[in-house]
Amino acid sequence: MAEPPVLIRQDEVEDLLHYKDLIPRLEIALRKFSKLDSAEVIQPVRTTVPLQKYNGFLGLMPAYLVHEDILCTKLVCFYKRESGSTLPSTQATVLLFDPEYGNVKAVMDGEVITAKRTAAVSAISAKLLMPAKSDVLTILGAGHQALSHYNVFTETFSFKEVRVWSRRKETAERFAQSTQGHVTVLESVEEAVNGADVIVTVTGASEPVLFGQWVKPGAHVAAVGACRPDWRELDDVLMRQAEVYVDSREGAVAESGDIILSGAKVFAELGEVLNGTRPALREKTTVFKSLGMGIQDAVSAKLVFEQWKNKH
Numbered sequence: 001m002a003e004p005p006v007l008i009r010q011d012e013v014e015d016l017l018h019y020k021d022l023i024p025r026l027e028i029a030l031r032k033f034s035k036l037d038s039a040e041v042i043q044p045v046r047t048t049v050p051l052q053k054y055n056g057f058l059g060l061m062p063a064y065l066v067h068e069d070i071l072c073t074k075l076v077c078f079y080k081r082e083s084g085s086t087l088p089s090t091q092a093t094v095l096l097f098d099p100e101y102g103n104v105k106a107v108m109d110g111e112v113i114t115a116k117r118t119a120a121v122s123a124i125s126a127k128l129l130m131p132a133k134s135d136v137l138t139i140l141g142a143g144h145q146a147l148s149h150y151n152v153f154t155e156t157f158s159f160k161e162v163r164v165w166s167r168r169k170e171t172a173e174r175f176a177q178s179t180q181g182h183v184t185v186l187e188s189v190e191e192a193v194n195g196a197d198v199i200v201t202v203t204g205a206s207e208p209v210l211f212g213q214w215v216k217p218g219a220h221v222a223a224v225g226a227c228r229p230d231w232r233e234l235d236d237v238l239m240r241q242a243e244v245y246v247d248s249r250e251g252a253v254a255e256s257g258d259i260i261l262s263g264a265k266v267f268a269e270l271g272e273v274l275n276g277t278r279p280a281l282r283e284k285t286t287v288f289k290s291l292g293m294g295i296q297d298a299v300s301a302k303l304v305f306e307q308w309k310n311k312h
């Protein structure tokens with residue numbers, strides 16, 4: 001009989017998962033995913049179960065990386081919360097399997113994995129697509145993803161100025177007090193993105209908050225929120241003037257309101273850029289529309305489990 005699964009808590013995942021280990025593994029996974037002639041990565045588009053009563057969804061995100069033999073699924077509930085709500089907007093658990101036997105080896109917190117792997121993939125997009133000289137980073141939203149994005153972007157790049165905007169100024173101020181380095185709080189999105197080289201949108205919005213007319217030509221936008229086909233964070237002008245990159249084309253055309261409702265064309269997957277089969281148009285205005293992928297959780301979970309075993 002198989003051993004019962006180990007349980008890896010949120011504070012343990014926080015200690016065990018580091019961007020320096022995670023980023024190279026995510027890059028390899030994205031490359032494999034975008035190689036169309038390969039059966040190395042099996043990842044169906046996320047199944048979502050609506051929780052209408054609570055304004056939310058349960059997402060099921062299975063993935064199998066054949067070569068690395070990683071079988072994993074994340075179960076994630078996400079919600080649209082009213083301003084001032086104290087309920088969490090995302091809750092997640094990750095299950096790592098023994099693919100041969102079929103048992104679950106580890107059950108681990110999925111919130112830190114979601115925060116870190118999403119931010120790490122946005123940092124990969126910025127590495128490929130942001131202007132060669134990028135001084136100003138703006139973060140729109142001041143929640144969990146805002147913090148993980150702040151951490152990896154400031155760890156990976158050297159911005160001269162970091163700005164934050166949130167729909168409630170107090171939340172943006174609290175965010176600015178919680179970060180290691182100085183962050184300037186701006187009162188409007190327009191002011192916050194004025195002249196910014198890199199803009200990260202990490203809001204729970206379902207209507208556009210970032211408008212193309214405010215975005216500096218050549219800027220890079222990592223758009224992380226609006227993960228439903230009828231939710232928006234970016235307006236039509238921005239979606240049509242930018243070159244649009246995604247994590248998965250299949251996921252993007254099924255789930256991204258910004259892509260579906262604007263009619264914007266997807267230029268490339270990040271994995272295609274990493275593989276050298278599509279170019280990184282760094283001099284143009286670029287949007288990376290992130291939706292999140294099961295393979296990103298799978299490589300993160302494997303890394304956490306390896307590190308956990310080293311310690312036990």
Ligand SMILES: NC(=O)c1ccc[n+]([C@@H]2O[C@H](COP(=O)([O-])OP(=O)(O)OC[C@H]3O[C@@H](n4cnc5c(N)ncnc54)[C@H](O)[C@@H]3O)[C@@H](O)[C@H]2O)c1
Pocket residue numbers: 078081088089090114115118141142143144145146166167168171202203204205206207209223224225226227290291292293
């Ligand atoms: N692409 C991915 O892989 C991925 C992964 C996880 C989360 N997400 C999405 O990223 C977004 C942020 O997640 P989080 O965990 O940081 O959430 P969070 O609840 O911690 O923070 C959300 C932030 O957005 C703000 N916000 C909420 N509604 C808004 C609105 N209508 N207009 C403007 N701002 C609004 C909140 O005030 C808060 O600052 C969510 O949309 C979430 O679904 C995407």
Ligand SMILES: O=C(O)[C@@H]1CCCCN1
Pocket residue numbers: 059076078090114227291292293
């Ligand atoms: O890939 C994810 O983990 C997220 C969860 C929340 C909604 C969008 N996608």
